[in-house]
Amino acid sequence: MEKIQWSKGKKRGMVALIIIIVLLLIGGWYFFLGNRIPNVTGEVEKGTEETKSLVVYFSRSGVIKIDGVDATSSASLNLEDDNLMGNTEIPARMIQKVTGADLFQIQTERYYRSAFMGTSITAWAEEKFNMRPNLAAIPENLDQYDVIYVGYPIWWFNAPMAIGSFFDSYDLTGKTIIPFCTSQDNGIDVSMNYIREVCKDATVLEGRRLNNPSEAEIRSWLEELGVENEITETSKEESQEETVKTAISNNENYDYHMEEIWSENNGNRIYGQAYIPETEEKIPLVIFSHELCNTHTAGIDYAEELASHGVATYTFDFNGGSSRNQSDGKTTEMSVMTEVSDLEAVMKDAKTWGFVDTSRIILLGGSQGGMVSAITAARHTDDLAGLVLLYPAFVIPDAIHNTFSSKDAIPGTFNFLGWIQVGRNYATDVWDYDVYSEIGSFDKDVLIIHGDRDYSVDLSYSERAKEAYENCELHVIKGAGHGFYGSSFDEAMDQIWEYLAEIE
Ligand SMILES: Cc1cc2nc3c(=O)[nH]c(=O)nc-3n(C[C@H](O)[C@H](O)[C@H](O)COP(=O)(O)O)c2cc1C
Numbered sequence: 001m002e003k004i005q006w007s008k009g010k011k012r013g014m015v016a017l018i019i020i021i022v023l024l025l026i027g028g029w030y031f032f033l034g035n036r037i038p039n040v041t042g043e044v045e046k047g048t049e050e051t052k053s054l055v056v057y058f059s060r061s062g063v064i065k066i067d068g069v070d071a072t073s074s075a076s077l078n079l080e081d082d083n084l085m086g087n088t089e090i091p092a093r094m095i096q097k098v099t100g101a102d103l104f105q106i107q108t109e110r111y112y113r114s115a116f117m118g119t120s121i122t123a124w125a126e127e128k129f130n131m132r133p134n135l136a137a138i139p140e141n142l143d144q145y146d147v148i149y150v151g152y153p154i155w156w157f158n159a160p161m162a163i164g165s166f167f168d169s170y171d172l173t174g175k176t177i178i179p180f181c182t183s184q185d186n187g188i189d190v191s192m193n194y195i196r197e198v199c200k201d202a203t204v205l206e207g208r209r210l211n212n213p214s215e216a217e218i219r220s221w222l223e224e225l226g227v228e229n230e231i232t233e234t235s236k237e238e239s240q241e242e243t244v245k246t247a248i249s250n251n252e253n254y255d256y257h258m259e260e261i262w263s264e265n266n267g268n269r270i271y272g273q274a275y276i277p278e279t280e281e282k283i284p285l286v287i288f289s290h291e292l293c294n295t296h297t298a299g300i301d302y303a304e305e306l307a308s309h310g311v312a313t314y315t316f317d318f319n320g321g322s323s324r325n326q327s328d329g330k331t332t333e334m335s336v337m338t339e340v341s342d343l344e345a346v347m348k349d350a351k352t353w354g355f356v357d358t359s360r361i362i363l364l365g366g367s368q369g370g371m372v373s374a375i376t377a378a379r380h381t382d383d384l385a386g387l388v389l390l391y392p393a394f395v396i397p398d399a400i401h402n403t404f405s406s407k408d409a410i411p412g413t414f415n416f417l418g419w420i421q422v423g424r425n426y427a428t429d430v431w432d433y434d435v436y437s438e439i440g441s442f443d444k445d446v447l448i449i450h451g452d453r454d455y456s457v458d459l460s461y462s463e464r465a466k467e468a469y470e471n472c473e474l475h476v477i478k479g480a481g482h483g484f485y486g487s488s489f490d491e492a493m494d495q496i497w498e499y500l501a502e503i504e
Helices: 008-032 089-099 116-128 161-168 189-198 215-224 233-245 296-307 336-350 368-379 396-403 424-431 435-439 459-468 486-501
Strands: 053-057 077-080 083-086 102-105 147-153 176-182 256-265 268-277 283-289 312-316 356-366 386-390 413-416 420-423 446-451 472-477
Touching (some): 053 089, 083 089, 089 102, 089 176, 116 161, 147 161, 161 189, 215 233, 256 336, 268 296, 283 296, 283 336, 283 368, 296 486, 312 336, 336 368, 336 424, 356 368, 368 386, 368 435, 396 413, 396 424, 413 424, 435 459, 446 459, 446 486, 459 472, 472 486
Parallel strands (some): 053 102, 053 147, 147 176, 283 312, 283 356, 356 386, 446 472
Antiparallel strands (some): 268 312, 413 420
16 A cells, blocks of 8 residues: 655644644534523513513523623623613513513523623624524413514624524414514614514514613504504503603703694695604693784794793694685685684694693694684683683674674675785674683683783783683783784793693
8 A cells, every 4th residue: 555655744734724623613612502501491471361462582681691791891781670681671571561461581592602702703603604593492382472572682784593593483374573673773674584584474563673762662663553452551551640740841952853744624724833852752732823814933933942842832824824824725714713623623633643642732822823722722621731822812803893883794805904804704703702701611720921012902801811711820921012022932931831830
């Protein structure tokens, strides 16, 4: 037999290669084969007795040895009630609380390396090769569940592969899957294809990234998904209490945005702008009603001031409210009573807007809009939390009587006050109407603000209104006319904040 002759150089090369292979094997073993995770069972943490929903979640904190990790230096561990919680466990437990679902933590059979780099390399390889790490234990079956929430951290622009291991173990036919994630930067969209793939027999709803969410955010997400039936009655009640607890005040500053919202009344479209503070909580809503021959623009200063301190405000154009309005209708079709009807339509719609705390809707109206607000409030006491009237035009019935000697003398159209063309109904609607006998039906606190130099609507009209109400404060602004600007606007706003602070 021919003997292979190894040169010294070749021998050294071989030894080096063997050492590298051994090191790679040891390294591979080190990264992939952590110790077994002890004491894991397939038991779920029970939610409510009757629940048909399950929250499953995966979190790095459940698959690394915690003793080896310094909680303060690890971005993904949180100390909650003396327990270390991974980021994903926080929304998982909140969803369980809001829905009463059962809860289960997905854990792999073996630990990942505690160091971030160690976890990261294993996670990268698993993702790259679409691996399915073995799981320590899983519930025997998911037969009793209709809805499964699945939560995970984003790992390498995807869900961790353990999520695939979990779902591969079950028949998901007929089940609804609701994914949620936490992450450093990425949205949940990067993982949705994978989730749809591993849950292909189920209906997968739109997922949401829930980094440190509030319970209110979870409730509104479930409402958006159309699964509000998942929210327990207790959680709904708590949400009512939570919103009531946030007192209205101008102490806190909010960012806000403007949203154009259309309503409709009797086939006529109503244009309006909602100024909405940036918050996940449901918030009080002020509905501003403008003066005769004005538009939503009259309410913008109030809306911006209110929204910047956490109170949403909607200001809109009445149908036929002026020749410049963006809503339908002509001024010759408009009257105080058609505006009451418009405001009723707006109030009804506002109750369906997701951001509104429907227990705290407040009407704010100027001049004719004040009279309209007062009448509407009297007819919908139970739907409203408050009423603020700015120089309300309770003079209108008197002004009509001063213009015409009898109802028959009212023409088809006429120039009211010499500057706005209105129709006959503008006058006939209030000809026999006693506004003071109606407005007092609103039995909650009322604030009226009126200037003592108002030459369009005399202060005495508001003094009389004050008497009509059970609980009414009349604040007189010295030197202010029919409309508040500059310092009188500031004074009016101070009064409005004081009034709103009392609303529960
Ligand atoms: C291995 C690994 C990979 C990660 N990859 C991403 C990523 O691709 N995109 C991202 O936004 N965050 C990434 N993160 C950050 C985590 O998603 C984020 O910290 C998450 O909230 C951790 O949740 P947990 O504490 O429940 O594990 C990664 C974290 C780890 C450990």
